[in-house]
Amino acid sequence: GAVVSQHPSWVICKSGTSVKIECRSLDFQATTMFWYRQFPKQSLMLMATSNEGSKATYEQGVEKDKFLINHASLTLSTLTVTSAHPEDSSFYICSASLAGARYEQYFGPGTRLTVT
Amino acid sequence: TQLLEQSPQFLSIQEGENLTVYCNSSSVFSSLQWYRQEPGEGPVLLVTVVTGGEVKKLKRLTFQFGDARKDSSLHITAAQPGDTGLYLCAAVENQGGKLIFGQGTELSVKP
Numbered sequence: 001g002a003v004v005s006q007h008p009s010w011v012i013c014k015s016g017t018s019v020k021i022e023c024r025s026l027d028f029q030a031t032t033m034f035w036y037r038q039f040p041k042q043s044l045m046l047m048a049t050s051n052e053g054s055k056a057t058y059e060q061g062v063e064k065d066k067f068l069i070n071h072a073s074l075t076l077s078t079l080t081v082t083s084a085h086p087e088d089s090s091f092y093i094c095s096a097s098l099a100g101a102r103y104e105q106y107f108g109p110g111t112r113l114t115v116t
Numbered sequence: 117t118q119l120l121e122q123s124p125q126f127l128s129i130q131e132g133e134n135l136t137v138y139c140n141s142s143s144v145f146s147s148l149q150w151y152r153q154e155p156g157e158g159p160v161l162l163v164t165v166v167t168g169g170e171v172k173k174l175k176r177l178t179f180q181f182g183d184a185r186k187d188s189s190l191h192i193t194a195a196q197p198g199d200t201g202l203y204l205c206a207a208v209e210n211q212g213g214k215l216i217f218g219q220g221t222e223l224s225v226k227p
Contacts, residue, residue: 004158034215043204043220044159093158095215104149105215107158 003027004096006108013084014116020080021111023094029074030096034105035067038091050077084115118143118209122218130226132194137221139205140187146208148188149215150179153202195225 003026013019023033032051036044048069050056056069066088068080077096081088091112095105121140129135139148147166151159163172165181165188172179176199178191192199205218 006158041202041220041222043217046214046216049214091156095158104161104164106161107151109158110156112156 002098002106004030004094004106004108006094006111008111009109010112010114012114012116015085016083018080018082019084019113020078021092021094021113023077023079023096023108025075025096025106028096028098030077030098031074032097033071033077034095034097035069035077035079036093036095038093038110040091044093047079081113084113086115089113089115118145118207118216120205120207120216120218122205122221124221125219126222126224128224128226129195131196133225135192135195135223137190137203137205137223138187139189139218141207142186143210144185145210146185148181148185148205148207150188150190151204151206153204153220155201159202159204192223195223197225197227199223200225 005024007022011019034049035047037047038044046059047062048056048058050069050071052071052074058064066082071077091110093110095107097105123138149164150162153159163179168185169183170181176193180189203221206215209216
């Protein structure tokens, strides 16, 4: 149980274009989903916290207009990287927590974004 | 800001050796998790420790939560190449509920 999927697993896009990443909880309802960014051999950096039906809460230094997050249902959150630049290239990981068990997060397999 | 200090950051050992990874903080946490992450994949939860002094075992992995709930350790006995990966400790921030991560320990076990 507690499986989280991400789509796509990897994506290459050109500078200036936008790319959408989906995060789904497959066998449970997630009232809260989280989006992280990870650089090679480094730890995870929280970008934003996404609650179903409300606006996402962004961490300091994360541009909300560049990284658009939508959490339209209890099983789906999306991250859209708008006007992508090469420096946005990274590994993006989402996680979801079970309702009432916020301290345990289940992570998706990640999405490798490369902006050329 | 609550921080988790993880050490060592890099560890390269031979198959069969034992190792310990440490996760320390000046803050008290209600619980702490350990994750393992392989390249190109998301972190996988290994264990959650909740009670001060708690010890949990997962095959050759032993996890301990400090009595004061400020620190934790992960000990691997007779490491195998399959143990290679990034090990992350994490804890829920006391205010705000966010999960904060240690810097990670990159473990390489050579056959």
